[in-house]
Amino acid sequence: MSQHPDRGADAEPRPEGGPGQLALGVPAEAKAAARRRPAPAPPGLADVDPVAEVLVDVPLAHLDRVFEYAVPAPLAQSAQPGVRVKVRFAGGDRDGFVVSRKAEAEHPGKLAPLRRVVSPEPVLTPPLIRLCRAVADRWAGTLGDVLRLAVPPRHAQAEQAAPTADDASPRPPSPAPGAWEGYPGGAAFLGRIATGEAPRAAWLATPSAADASHDWPAAVATAVLTALSAGRGALVVVPDARDVARVDAALTALDPDAGQVVLTADLGPRARYTAWLSVLRGAGRAVIGTRAAMFAPVRDLGLVVCWDDGDDLHAEPHAPYPHVREVLALRSELEGAAALFGGFVRTAEVERMVQTGWARPVQAPPATLRAGAPRVLVAGEGHEPERDAAADTARLPSLAWRTAAKALDDGPVLVQVPRRGYVPALACQQCRTPARCPACHGPLMLAGGSGVPTCRWCATASVGWRCPECGDRRLRSVVVGARRTAEELGRAFPGTPVVTSGGGQVVARVPARRALVIATPGAEPVADGGYAAALLLDPWALLGRSDLRAGEEALRRWADAAALVRSSTLGGVVVLAGPGGLPPVEALVRWAPTWHSGRELSARQALGFPPARAVATLTGPAAAVDELVAGAHLPGDVEVLGPVPVPPQRSAAPDDEPPVRLVLRTAPAARDRLADGLKGAAAGRSARKRPGSVRVQVDPLDLV
Structure with a gap:
């Protein structure tokens, strides 16, 4: 029998007759006695620690704290720290997590009781909540926003299917150093992990496309197995699912019984929660995943690995916008784990x-690095100029065509074509150096129809700009994107198979036979035995971006892309279809990534850019941004740039106030103080129910 939502299970049934009639078989005296019957007494409270501190899932910044609730006696055993609960909050039922239990409440009044325990699984462990709180504080966000990123939604069937830890399983044996012997200090790094220490390394990987046993996935697998042999857990975060598959295969080849867990966002709700629970319960001591795995609750974490930290897939697009590199660095410090940040190049953040x-x-x-890399040629540097007078401007110079034609006889040729959709940028007409503001060094744009170059950051007009x-003094709009590349090359090389990878269709691997592989950056397939050659087309589409990290x-x-090509000793060649002389081009030709990262960091220190300076951007209506800045009580050493107008979002209503962007800069030592001030100001606006939403990003990746 269905029940009225406001009536208990013992309530009398409704009359089946018309008005004034009684239900058949129910005397009037019995109904009157039922009305006089007292309501059942509420259950008593738990005998031990009857007060629970609950983090309620509410999106308001000023409610980013725990609330006290009474623990009814029937929930005394199940309402343990870390479990999901339902509580009454602001007139409705809300989800929450029990953070702790205690004997006495700080609130002097009567506490509302917990409604129910959603699941007895303690998903919020003390290390995880400590990490989430540190992330929320560092990026000026709320703990609730971070928990939505860290803890996947519950799936009841997954809780029954997820395995539990087998404490009797033996540790794997310590592996041989393998590829790490080729790096000075590499074997010592593994040795410190094996003894339970927490070393931190910035690893510059050597290209080895033709030797699968010495490529970067095999080296990562060796480091992971070393941590497992020491009885500790390991966490590896890579940009995409193809990299996950490569590391997973390398670890399985090294030890089929390693029992690693793959954790990515595209697994689906049930599979992802099952994998996450197996890690929580200790059944998976090694985790390999994408950005979604950076909060994985690995027990006794001994090693964190981030591969290719400069990839924008490592930046979380949801508030408070944390980055995998910084989250893993925090975990290394909070949990005493070793840290390994690797790639074929080094970002300015890792250089710092x-x-x-x-x-x-x-x-x-350096000699070993260059020997493992392919030979790099720049079409615009005068290679046979009489045969290719327009080598520095042609989309497919004759040098690139001849290189591809010769290399196709030995295997596949990779053609990298930049993605479409970059924001048009301004550069010097003569040398194509990106145009920057003389005042704050921000990127220049053409303001409206005036044709005057104006800074995107501080809105300063640069009438007399000079390169x-x-x-x-001349400016040009840099060419971006590429069209019909596959069709063009198919006509240039008739009879040659053409494989495309990018967008919605990404190819993971290609065989070692004649083929042209057209791929966008980040979607290049791995070739068996390495590519015979690679062509890097339209380099200005990357160099000309109005971005700090261009x-x-x-x-x-x-x-x-070049790391997928055979080494120079095996005849591998890379042709960049553009002029030389620019620092990124020179670094590629000489395969000197550390020279470029050191130069980049020095330039940012001189110009006051991250990571040399702590930066926060505020985006929203002008009045709301001004109010937030005023409420943050910023110290005098914070530099304010802007505000400047930004394009409104597609979902914005026509009558909404146009958004602006404000940039705040300060010393790295004052970063936490800046974040605290912005977080407090956001909480104050939330408590006063001020109109206008402001997006706060601390150390944004896309500073343009």
Whole structure:
């Protein structure tokens, strides 16, 4: 029998007759006695620790704290710290997590009781909540927002299917150093992990496309197995699912019984929660995953690994926008775990870790690096100029065509074509150096129909702009994107199979036979035995981006593609279809990524850019941004740039106030103080129910 939502299980049934009639078989005296019957007494409270501190899932910044609730006696055993509960909050039922239990309440009044325990699974462990709180504080966010990223939604069937830890399972044997012997300090790094220490390394990987046993997935698998042999857990975060599959296969080849867990966001709700629970319960001591795995609750974490930290897939697009590199660095400090940040290039952030001593460099000697890399040619540097007078401007110079034609006889040829959709940028007409503001060094744009170059950051007009490299005053819009590349090359090389990878269709691997592989950056397939050659087309589409990281990103994309090509000793060749002389191009030709990262960090220190300076951006209506800045009580050493207008979102109503962006800069030592001030100001606006939403990003990745 269905029940009225406001009536208990003992309530009398409704009359089946008309008005004034009684239900058949129910005397009037019995109904009157039922009305006089007292309501059942509420259950008593738990005998031990009858007060629970609950983190309620509410999106308001000023409610980012725990609330006290009474623990009824029937829930005394199940309402343990870490479990999901339902509580009454602001007139409705809300989800929450029990953070702790205690004997006495701080609130002087009567406490509302817990409604029910959703699941007895303690999903919020003390290390996880400590990490989430640190992430929320560092990025000026709320703990609830971080928990939504860290703890996947519950799936009841997954709780029954997830395995539990087998404490009797033996530890795997310690592996041989393998590829790490080729790096000075590599074997010592593994030795410290094996003894339970927590070393931190900035690893510059040597390309080895033709040797699968010495490629980067095999080296990562060796480090993971070393941590497992020491009785500790390991966490590996890579940019995409293809990299996950490569590391997973390498670890399985090294030890089929390693029992690693793959954790990615595209597994689906049930599979993802099952994998996450197996890690929580200790059944999986090694986790390999994408960005969704950075909060994985690995027991006794002994090693964190981040591969290719410059990839934008490592940046979380949801508030408070944490980055995998920084989250894993926090976990290394909070949980005493070793840290390994690797890639074929080094970002300015990792370079700063090295220069400050937070991490030690692990890299092969320059001669070994160059021997493992392919030969790099730049079409615009005068290779047979009489045969290719337009080599620095042609989309497919004759040098690139001849290189591909010769290499196709030995295997596949990779053609990297930049993605479409980059924001048009301004650059020097003569040397194509990206145009920057003389005042704050932000990127320039053409303001409205005036044709005057104006800074995107501080809105300063640069009427007399002059190129700092060549002195030219002319500006041009940099060419971006590529069209019909596969069709063009198919006509240029008739009879050659053409494989495309990118967008919605990404190819993981191609065989070692004649083929042209057209791929966008990040979607390059792995070739069996390595590519015979690679062509890097439209380099200005990467170099000309109006982005702080344009040069660093271009070098990283080129190096990732070049690392898939056979070494120079095996005849591997890479052709960059553009002029030389720019630092990213020179770094690729000489395969000197550390030279470029050191130069990049020095330039950012001189110009006041991250990571040399702590930066926060505020985006929203002008009045709301001004109110937030005023409420943050910023110290005098915080530099304010802007505000400048930004394009409104597609979902914005026509009558909404146009958004603006404000940039705040301060010293790295004052970063936490800046985040605390912005977080407190956001909570104050939330408590006063002020109109206008402001997006706060601390150390944004896309500073343009």
